[in-house]
Amino acid sequence: MLHLILFLAFGAVCVAGAINLLVQRHPINSALSLVVVMGSLAAEYLLLGAEFVAAVQVIVYAGAIMVLFVFVIMLLNAGEEERTKGSRVAMIFGIPGMLVGSLLIAWVLLEHSRTQSVAIGALPGPPKTLGWLLFHDYLLPFEVTSVLVLIAIMGAVVLAAPPESARRSD
Amino acid sequence: MLSVETFVAISLIKTVIALFVLLTAVAYTVWLERKVVGHMQNRWGPTRVGPFGLLQPLADGVKFMFKEDLIPPHVYKPLYIAAPMLAVIFALTSIAVIPVGNSISIGGIQTSLQIADVNIGLLIVLGITSLGVYGVALAGWSSNSKYSLLGGLRASAQMVSYEIALGLSLVGVLILSGSFSLREIVDAQSGTYLGFIPRWNIFPQFIAFFIYLMAAYAETNRIPFDLPEAETELVAGYHTEYSAMKFAMFFMAEYANMITVACLASLLFLGGWHGPLFGPPLLQALLPLFWFALRIFAFLFVYIWVRGTLPRFRYDQLMGFGWKFLLPLAIANLVVTAFIVAVRS
Numbered sequence: 001m002l003h004l005i006l007f008l009a010f011g012a013v014c015v016a017g018a019i020n021l022l023v024q025r026h027p028i029n030s031a032l033s034l035v036v037v038m039g040s041l042a043a044e045y046l047l048l049g050a051e052f053v054a055a056v057q058v059i060v061y062a063g064a065i066m067v068l069f070v071f072v073i074m075l076l077n078a079g080e081e082e083r084t085k086g087s088r089v090a091m092i093f094g095i096p097g098m099l100v101g102s103l104l105i106a107w108v109l110l111e112h113s114r115t116q117s118v119a120i121g122a123l124p125g126p127p128k129t130l131g132w133l134l135f136h137d138y139l140l141p142f143e144v145t146s147v148l149v150l151i152a153i154m155g156a157v158v159l160a161a162p163p164e165s166a167r168r169s170d
Numbered sequence: 171m172l173s174v175e176t177f178v179a180i181s182l183i184k185t186v187i188a189l190f191v192l193l194t195a196v197a198y199t200v201w202l203e204r205k206v207v208g209h210m211q212n213r214w215g216p217t218r219v220g221p222f223g224l225l226q227p228l229a230d231g232v233k234f235m236f237k238e239d240l241i242p243p244h245v246y247k248p249l250y251i252a253a254p255m256l257a258v259i260f261a262l263t264s265i266a267v268i269p270v271g272n273s274i275s276i277g278g279i280q281t282s283l284q285i286a287d288v289n290i291g292l293l294i295v296l297g298i299t300s301l302g303v304y305g306v307a308l309a310g311w312s313s314n315s316k317y318s319l320l321g322g323l324r325a326s327a328q329m330v331s332y333e334i335a336l337g338l339s340l341v342g343v344l345i346l347s348g349s350f351s352l353r354e355i356v357d358a359q360s361g362t363y364l365g366f367i368p369r370w371n372i373f374p375q376f377i378a379f380f381i382y383l384m385a386a387y388a389e390t391n392r393i394p395f396d397l398p399e400a401e402t403e404l405v406a407g408y409h410t411e412y413s414a415m416k417f418a419m420f421f422m423a424e425y426a427n428m429i430t431v432a433c434l435a436s437l438l439f440l441g442g443w444h445g446p447l448f449g450p451p452l453l454q455a456l457l458p459l460f461w462f463a464l465r466i467f468a469f470l471f472v473y474i475w476v477r478g479t480l481p482r483f484r485y486d487q488l489m490g491f492g493w494k495f496l497l498p499l500a501i502a503n504l505v506v507t508a509f510i511v512a513v514r515s
Contacts, residue, residue, distance in 0.1 A: 055293035063300025074311045
């Protein structure tokens with residue numbers, strides 16, 4: 001019972017954070033709302049029993065990626081977002097569109113999905129099981145993903161590195 | 171199995187005790203630092219309030235509480251007020267999963283000397299400390315002052331960079347003990363090598379310990395890596411615009427983080443609370459606590475010693491040291507450890 005209440009409460013916090021992310025006009029407030037979303041998602045994972053995934057969610061998303069977001073916003077000193085005509089149009093069409101879309105997704109998931117719903121605490125995710133799955137059963141997808149990330153890093157380095165001529169003048 | 175009421179009552183009592191001990195330790199770490207650095211610089215340190223200046227932390231606390239809480243007009247108020255609270259909250263939370271000794275039984279109730287005994291304790295500590303950077307970064311940004319902003323930027327860049335080396339240095343220990351639970355990691359270090367060297371992780375993992383030590387100084391923004399608050403160039407860095415209790419909260423967070431880092435070092439590398447046990451049963455029950463506190467004290471003393479000895483790095487040196495030296499070293503240490511463990515098993 002307590003688990004269910006907590007699960008719903010964190011779910012509500014998560015959705016509220018996501019809405020606040022869109023409503024806020026200052027980028028840093030939006031970024032912090034996203035941190036709240038990540039944190040409550042971690043709590044949901046924890047309640048489902050996947051404690052390792054929950055901890056990694058906090059360390060990687062809230063603790064590293066979002067810190068970089070905040071860092072970039074601070075570095076660029078990004079100001080308040082300006083509302084234009086386009087943003088009003090986006091609001092008029094976007095909100096009903098989003099509602100219809102989410103209802104559609106919920107309907108499809110509830111009616112036509114063949115996967116079973118997961119009971120609270122039913123996802124046993126101790127690190128050893130997870131490691132075995134990653135490095136044994138799903139080794140190839142895991143390695144391919146790592147190579148993909150590596151390529152992305154190399155691309156970022158190439159794009160960010162100063163051109164040859166600028167380097168020589170140093 | 172305990173009933174819900176007893177469980178809540180025990181947890182509450184443990185939380186109160188842990189918070190009280192931690193906050194007292196924070197206050198007296200400040201005293202220890204002023205005293206030790208004072209003696210290193212041929213001064214006395216605090217002497218006026220109480221014997222040996224022992225009541226100085228109390229006087230400082232009272233002073234901070236009664237000072238005028240000034241909020242400059244140009245700050246972004248919600249985050250300016252939230253930032254020190256975030257810093258303190260994240261600094262104090264991580265103590266919840268740190269064990270300080272074996273379980274004890276009082277009045278027939280068995281309980282472990284730890285607020286929450288979770289099997290991913292180490293990851294929780296890492297997660298919470300990685301969130302601690304928000305307090306510093308937001309303080310720097312919301313103050314709306316160039317010194318604060320520079321301090322906040324430096325702090326977040328530094329903490330994110332050194333977290334990687336810190337995390338990788340701990341993986342070697344994890345491979346040796348095969349668990350994320352801090353209690354199991356300590357238990358894996360009981361016994362001795364060759365009958366007289368204690369089985370502490372620092373001996374097989376001395377490179378990891380060195381990396382951890384360096385990264386820990388950077389994570390807690392201490393000399394020689396205290397660039398976020400470098401007085402000579404940034405006034406006081408991210409807390410330039412803060413006064414009274416809000417200022418004190420940043421310092422509480424910094425010293426609480428130092429103690430957390432010292433606790434982790436003792437648990438992961440120095441054998442936790444293991445030590446010689448002797449004497450009557452009561453003394454035997456208290457000795458592990460004493461050995462654990464002694465290790466934390468030694469680690470904090472080294473911290474302060476380094477502060478009294480080393481000059482500050484330049485910022486590019488700090489980043490170069492972290493990315494070009496500590497990180498490759500940590501990866502090499504990890505690969506060698508994994509290889510040896512794989513060959514042995």
